[in-house]
Amino acid sequence: MDLRPLLRQASASVQDPETGFTPLHAAIAACSPEDEDTVDGPNQRQNGQLKEETTSDDLEAAVKTVKLLLQNGAIWNDLDNNNETPGCLAHRLGLKELYELMVDAGVRAELLLSRLDEYEQLENSGEEDDEDVTDRDEPDIPEANLETKGVPTEQMNVDVNSEGYLRSELTFQDDKLLDADANGVMMAWEADIMKRTADLLLPKPGLRVLNVGHGLGIIDTYFQSLSPQSHHIIEAHPAVLAKLRRGGWYEKLGVVIHEGRWQDVLPKLVQENLVFDAIYFDTFAEDYKALREFFSEYVIGLLDPQGGGDGSGGRWGFFNGLGADRRICYDVYAKVVELDLSEAGFDTEWEEITVPDLDKSGEWEGVRRKYWVLNKYKLPICRFLD
Ligand SMILES: C[S@@+](CC[C@H](N)C(=O)[O-])C[C@H]1O[C@@H](n2cnc3c(N)ncnc32)[C@H](O)[C@@H]1O
Known part of the structure; x- marks a missing residue:
């Protein structure tokens, strides 16, 4: 017909x-x-x-x-x-x-x-x-x-906004960080993803790393274990900053904490001509536009094209949770972000990481909404295009 x-x-x-x-x-x-x-x-x-x-x-x-x-x-x-x-x-x-x-x-x-x-x-x-x-x-x-x-994500949480989140009270538990509405800001099941990301971004000791969003400090702890020469952390939430202080992060050798939103901190770092071998981005209650602004406006100036420890160029990555509550949205957004990254001058390599069954292990108990339903995480590592 x-x-x-x-x-x-x-x-x-x-x-x-x-x-x-x-x-x-x-x-x-x-x-x-x-x-x-x-x-x-x-x-x-x-x-x-x-x-x-x-x-x-x-x-x-x-x-x-x-x-x-x-x-x-x-x-x-x-x-x-x-x-x-x-x-x-x-x-x-x-x-x-x-x-x-x-x-x-x-x-x-x-x-x-x-x-x-x-x-x-x-x-x-x-x-x-x-x-x-x-x-x-x-x-x-x-x-x-x-x-x-259908594209709410950890970063693009439809009913959470950045301003509200940064004013909200947080609850730190052993295995999760929740905001005032019990939204999962960071959860311990992401530790394998953080570890692999840290290993790929800092392949050798003595490199300069910038991390945006401290959360539970999982990736920052992995970064520390890889002996960076300098380790900058940008964090905006007062409760997370207080925890950084209690945890002795301000006194660690080579660690520099920048208090405030990356949107306010990064222009200053660019002005100071700081560059890094590795950059990681994992914030909360921000949408895809924020991530795009981050890489097209700032990573370009902050990532050392000759960096990486062997001159092959700095690397950067981000928590790839876009659309992760629906398989097709995740696949669509992986392609969208790759195209936007390419337009901004970056080449992306993806590595797949298996995510265990989070329902079975009771990870979502006490969490308002699942932001992850998939069994594979697509880990992005980006470098400047040749
Ligand atoms: C998902 S957690 C980061 C988790 C971290 N990767 C880890 O391994 O534990 C997000 C963090 O970003 C912070 N954040 C949210 N918006 C921010 C902004 N605009 N600037 C800086 N930090 C922000 C939050 O307070 C929170 O600590």
């Missing part, structure tokens, strides 16, 4: 009231090598007509349909009643090609969204002549494509 005439009359993002399926969900589900339990649940079997396996013809047809729907404004991250985006469904059904198509659609939508956001900021800052900025100049894209729906 030719979809094109239908798409001329109706939206590509209508939803079935019973299942919440959009045409994208339906196209992907139709290609499933399912048994009755895999797609819609046990009650949805239609006349015993479900297929045993996906043929390459089915897949080809589904790929074509998905592409056509996307070209006609279908939204990549609409949720069905099973709380799945079309990409989640493709992933659950093991349909890799369709999953990748949905990831790429997500990347395009998120990049467009961020460019439009920049454009709006320009508009608001009055750098554009008001008369030139009219609706007619705006690309014709569906409104919902502009939402970062």
Whole structure:
């Protein structure tokens, strides 16, 4: 059946009231090598007509349909009643090609969204002549494509903002740091990630490192164990600063603590011409825009292009928690950030680290919301492009 005439009359993002399926969900589900339990649940079997396996013809047809729907404004991250985006469904059904198509659609939508956001900021800052900025100049894209729906993360925590967080009371427990609303600011399960990051950033003793966000001090403790020549720490929360003081960090040889937000501290460090062999960024209650500002405005000036101990160039990294409460969002954001990093002049290498089952080990007990649901962490190490 030719979809094109239908798409001329109706939206590509209508939803079935019973299942919440959009045409994208339906196209992907139709290609499933399912048994009755895999797609819609046990009650949805239609006349015993479900297929045993996906043929390459089915897949080809589904790929074509998905592409056509996307070209006609279908939204990549609409949720069905099973709380799945079309990409989640493709992933659950093991349909890799369709999953990748949905990831790429997500990347395009998120990049467009961020460019439009920049454009709006320009508009608001009055750098554009008001008369030139009219609706007619705006690309014709569906409104919902502009939402970062489903992308709350440790950094992009929808109901937490930086100002509120920095004023809030913190609770330090043995294995976690919580804010006043019991949001997990830092948790001990991240220790393996911190250790591996520290080892990759400081491959030998005697290097200069800058860490933004002390938290539980996990990565700073690993950095110390790697005997850096100098170790700068930027921290903004008064309770974390008090803990740094109690822990004797201010007296440690080579350690320099900068009290305040990185947004206020870094311009001074740039002015002082300080450079580092390694930089790490892991803050809380800040959005992706903050991370992008960090690397495009500051890392460029603070990372030594001849550094790294062997002249191969400094390295930097960040806690990669963007979109980590939904697999497809994590994959979309890894690509978005890699593209933005490349635009800012950085090459990124990713290393996968296995994350144990955090539900099983009871990690989330007493924590308001899980910010991590995945079994693999993508660890980024960035250097200047050649
Ligand atoms: C996720 S924790 C860092 C955890 C750390 N990587 C570790 O290994 O324990 C985030 C830290 O960043 C701090 N922070 C949040 N916003 C900040 C900002 N704008 N400038 C500096 N520090 C900030 C928080 O107070 C918190 O201590």
